[in-house]
Amino acid sequence: MIINDPEKDQEIQANVRTVPGIITQRGCTYAGCRGVVLGPTRDILQIVHGPIGCSFYAWLTRRNQSAPAEGEGNFIPYSFSTDMQDENIVFGGEVKLKEAMREAFEMFSPKAIAIFSTCPVGLIGDDVHAVAREMKEELGINCFGFSCEGYRGVSQSAGHHIANNQIFKHVLGTDNPTRKGKFQVNLLGEYNIGGDAFEIERLFEEAGITLISSFSGNSTVESMAYAHIADLNMVMCHRSINYIAEMMEVKYGIPWIKVNFVGAKSAAKSLKKIAEYFGDAELTAKVDAIVEREMAKSEAVREAVKAKVEGKVAMMFVGGSRAHHYQDLFEELGIHVVSAGYEFAHRDDYEGRKVIPDIKIDADTRNIEELEVEKTEDAELWREDLVAKKAALEETGYTFADYEGMMPQMKKNSLVIDDINHWETEKLIEFYKPDVFCAGIKEKYVVQKFGIPLKQLHNYDAGGPYTCFEGAINFYYEMQRMLDTKIWKLVDAPWKSEPEIVGSMTIEA
């Protein structure tokens, strides 16, 4: 926990194990791998190898959307599991896994099958990678496994890394089509919750920017296979996906930039940054026109809503990027973010990438393979042109491969908290008496018991999209709905008026 001072370099403790018995909102490695990173890809058939719960709980809970073309497969609505029984635990589950893969192949003829290991599997020693190799041979399609057992890491974050590694190893670069457009980009770390990616895609299309692949909102395994033909990688959620961006730069020379499409001004800035990268007059003109048109629309709503909500106080504890990105939206409405933190981020997400060399490597980090990536030997694939472009742009002050983290943007004396637990949540609410709290479903009803509205920023409470300009408008209205309602007045929160019905209700736990 840190009292922020943007002027100074402060060190926060992050990505360390949660203490047993302390109720955390963090999930497991498997959740980060299967649920977050791979989950949104519609045409990889994903089999969870383990007992039933792990698979059931990851079944369609993140509200990722996808838009398959006519006749194209979409496995997102499915949850496949080997549903291990005790005989599999005692005698091993590889046979059952293979059978399940054959069956899935026969049923759906998918382009690829991914296998996810859960805790008991790691323990009994089933080798999912060997099974994947064998089945790849037998079925003639790409098969790959993930050793993403829940105990492997501190949080979901370990699973993101494992997912990045395996996609890089087994999918990326396995196809080499010709160019698909003049300005080719990949979008990394955008998961299309509530249709967020659709908003971005619409604007790209209008501007003439070709989205080669997305990791992984509204994505396909095919597009991931040729993602290396892109001219630029854009990173939204730094935490979950920076590994692929880094590895692609080393291997193919494709530079990456940090973008943010949450918040109208941020979206405008990001679009302009892309135009600046390509340095094409026509593209720049198109982007400028889009920004001007869309800003006019969103500004009108922003001003109307701002008049009603300005000066309110917000707190947010989400994920590995949203607790930062959404601050832009709150700033636009004049709402103060007094405290924020991530659930599963690392120090660089707070303090910026400059601290990466100083981050201590602990046992949990060592658990995850660091891929040794080398420059490709295929001269056709190595993008010397982009390397030169990057160098030239850097001269002009354009920043690549950088993320400043959340802390520099936050106000002096705001509170930054990593992996906030229940106890801290309660204390903070009592102290700050915020008007709105942003987190997920696990905190939702705790916070609302205090008479404070909670906005889910993991899955948006069935709302969204919130990206770009239309998304900003949606969010402005959502804040108006949440902050301007009368129902909280009925709740009679203790600090808002003298409680009338004390007595039986004020029993301290």
Next chain:
Amino acid sequence: MFENAPIIKSTKEFTATRNACKLCAPLGASVAFKGIRGCVPIIHGSQGCATYIRRYLISHFKEPVDIASSNFTEEATVFGGGANCDRAITNVIGQYNPEVVALTTTCLSETIGDDVKMYIHDYKKNSELKDLPAFVTASTPSYQGSHMDGFHEAVGAAIKAFAKGGEKGTHINIFPGFVSTEDLRQLKYLLSDFGIEFVMLPDYSETLDNPIWNTYKRIPEGGTPVSAIETCGRAAASIEFGTILNSGALSGRVKNTKLSATGAEYLEKEFEVKNYRMPLPIGVKNTDRFFNVLEEISGKEMPIRYLTERGRLIDSYADGHKYIFGKKAVVYGEEDFVVAMTTFLDEIGVEVVLAATGGESGNLEDQIRANCPERGEQILAKNMFDYEKIREWCQENKPDLLVGNSKAYYIARELDIPIVRCGFPIHDRIGGQRIKHLGYAGTQDLFDQVVNTMIQYKQDHSPVGYKYM
């Protein structure tokens, strides 16, 4: 959003479970433990299990659900989870000052063979704390049974841990099974109206369905106190809802676990507390059965209020049955729930064509035959079914109605079949935890809903917007 869900090419028996119609054992155990007063459950395993389970329960109950985890690391999986278990207990005591700490195991801790009972024994021996909470543990690997097996295992574990014998009293024990918080409240009103003293286990009617608070309560009020559970051994009788219970965890297993008797079975064997086992009281027939037993045990007559409720229910059957008579329904979910719902639907003239569950007891078919003597033979009753099998079956057989939790919504949507949401989990509606199923009053609600759902379907698909029936 999910257009183009692929069409399945074949319908043979499958190895993989595709969209399971069951959840995992520690989830059920956690719900049961939440029904003990002042209890904080700890799931012994990696933190993901606890987080996922909390998330699922929270989205159904729409309430804070605090469940701790012992947060296994890779090291713990190698050297055993004893140290993690200790730390978790100490921290839970420090933060919550609970009356009871309940440990439930996971696939992981069971696979490595952690002996939680021994950990607790040692913990108690070594602890410097004076007032230690009471402890209870349930063995709940999910590769042996579903969430229902976990639920009953936890209830049984609590009884074994706390119930004592002694001179017989006049109170009764009631084991309601996994029903809604509103069902639990209804049962309590009903028993009080009857003038019967009772111990209900579990009772999460308040702990998982709280009013808005003036001051935040780390441990919500309500639940059955340990002192009450202690008296279960001296009760005049037990009433246990459900006839399949945890038999799924016992069928054809390789690994011998401690999974065994239900709470009521144990009390009957150990303390000679007579057990009245019966299906969940849904529908007139099964609710009559329940009231008969209450009259028999207490020697009192059914309070007039319930007689009127019953009369009103049958009156509404007379008014509404023609809208649903002969309609074909699919019922799915937990085994005992499926048996009771099928019996009710059968009673009102809805033809249940498929009764399906992910549960593993192998007894579903027998129980359905026994409870629906006339049509039982024609009902396809399936254990170990998943939602994809239900979907394939529906594609072919075009039923008129789906009855069960919200997980089959995607089937309803794709095939345009109306769905009546009940049971667990309800994730796509508000108030799922408050759905009333039991007794004449619960049946009344369900009946109205079934009839109105059919009427609405007809209305929506009619070329004329009739607003009169």
